[in-house]
Amino acid sequence: MNESMLERLSKFEVEDAENVASYDSKIKKIVRSIVSSFAFGIFGVFLVLLDVTLLLADLIFTDSKLYIPLDYRSISLAIALFFLMDVLLRVFVEGVARFLDKKHPNHYRVYNLCRRTGTMVCALLIAFEIFLTAEESLYYFGERRTDKTHSNKFQGVETPSQNRYVGYFAQVKHLYNWNLPPRQIxxxxxxxxxxxxxxxxxxxxxxxxxxxxxxxxxxxxxxxxxxxxxxxxxxxxxxxxxxxxxxxxxxxxxxxxxxxxxxxxxxxxxxxxxxxxxxxxxxxxxxxxxxxxxxxxxxxxxxxxxxxxxxx
Structure with a gap:
């Protein structure tokens, strides 16, 4: 890894130490603006209506056929909320790269919201050519993600299949020039x-x-x-x-x-x-x-x- 790349990575530590308060303030403003936006409000209303419809369907149509405990009926709500989070987090790497380069050149802060966030971060590190291989990207993310002041438990991308797909991403970039390989049946x-x-x-x-x-x-x-x-x-x-x-x-x-x-x-x-x-x-x-x-x-x-x- 060359010196300029190491300097770029070192900015993570500097920003962590000096600008935690300012970053948290910016994040709160961003979240507040998103949540208060008209489009987000409309989508929230639609989601609530969808939840109510699904729950009523559970209550009406299952009561006449079989007994289902109330806890299990809430699965409709859980599915709808999961769908919302899945849509919000499913962002293409190129879009993330454009946003970061425009708004936060040369320094970024990533909050790990769910297990798939790590997979996308590792792909992003490869896309930015901070690391060339999946192994390097996965190792770096695991080291940065694991808070050793509280526990030595590994907090990186642990699931082997997710690691495998980070490797696939590296192949798409380096071997196939951002094109998917030919489909094999x-x-x-x-x-x-x-x-x-x-x-x-x-x-x-x-x-x-x-x-x-x-x-x-x-x-x-x-x-x-x-x-x-x-x-x-x-x-x-x-x-x-x-x-x-x-x-x-x-x-x-x-x-x-x-x-x-x-x-x-x-x-x-x-x-x-x-x-x-x-x-x-x-x-x-x-x-x-x-x-x-x-x-x-x-x-x-x-x-x-x-x-x-x-x-x-």
Whole structure:
């Protein structure tokens, strides 16, 4: 990293120490102006009406069919509020870059509002060419985000799939000149799971694409599952698997494995356009859930998942 880049990064510390009060004041003014704007007010009224409509629909239509506790009826409100925050935070990197360069040249302050903020910040650091690689960007953000005066708990981008997509972003910038790579349409031929402990005779795999389950091993005749004890592998051969493209999520289930995030033992996301040589190999630290230290007693360091693809 060259000297000018280090000087640019050092401004984070200087601004933190000298201008906290002024920045907080500016942020309060910005938030106040947004909240008091006419457009925000109209949207807020619309959102309230939507919430009331959904809640009334829950109360009217579910009472006649089945009992649902009141706490569960509030899910409509939660979904609507989540949708609001998702829309407000889903900003393109180029738009963020233009805003920062115009309003705050050479120094920025980022408040981490939710877990996806870190992913976008890491992408922004790559877009600004402050860092060239995803690894450098993720490491820097993790170091800056973790408040070691209170705890050593890592507060950076922890989820492996999110790390993977920061890597995808770096490839789009450096290898594809800001263009998406050509779409690859693939199908899965085989899953290989290495060093999985315990009785997993009921192991199931589920593939999700475009928010729909496109494959489930619970369907009869669509795959075969073999636990090879001698080689300590689970082989899942997929027959007539669906064609996959763009973003794909793979989940694994077993009654003998504890469930963690996403209500399953382990899972991961990938994008077919970035698959090379029709193979994807993910060690334990690149799988969602097994990457956490609390899961290591279940998943040894040799634990991994490999996918072999075929092309359309």
């Amino acid at each position: 693939l199908f899965i031929k085989r899953f290989i799971i290495y060093s999985i402990r315990g009785d997993v005779c009921d192991l199931e795999v589920q593939i999700v694409m475009e928010k729909k389950v496109v494959f489930s091993s619970t369907s009869l005749g669509n795959c075969s599952i073999l636990h090879d004890i001698e080689t300590d592998k689970v082989l899942i051969d997929v027959f007539d698997g669906p064609l996959l493209y763009d973003d794909v999520k793979v989940q694994f289930f077993s009654s003998n494995l504890p469930k963690y995030y996403d209500n399953c033992p382990f899972f991961f996301w990938f994008n077919t356009s970035f698959i090379q040589n029709n193979r994807l190999y993910l060690p334990r630290n690149e799988l969602d859930n097994p990457h956490k230290q609390k899961a290591w007693k279940i998943y040894p360091s040799e634990f991994a998942v490999e996918i072999l693809f075929g092309e359309k």
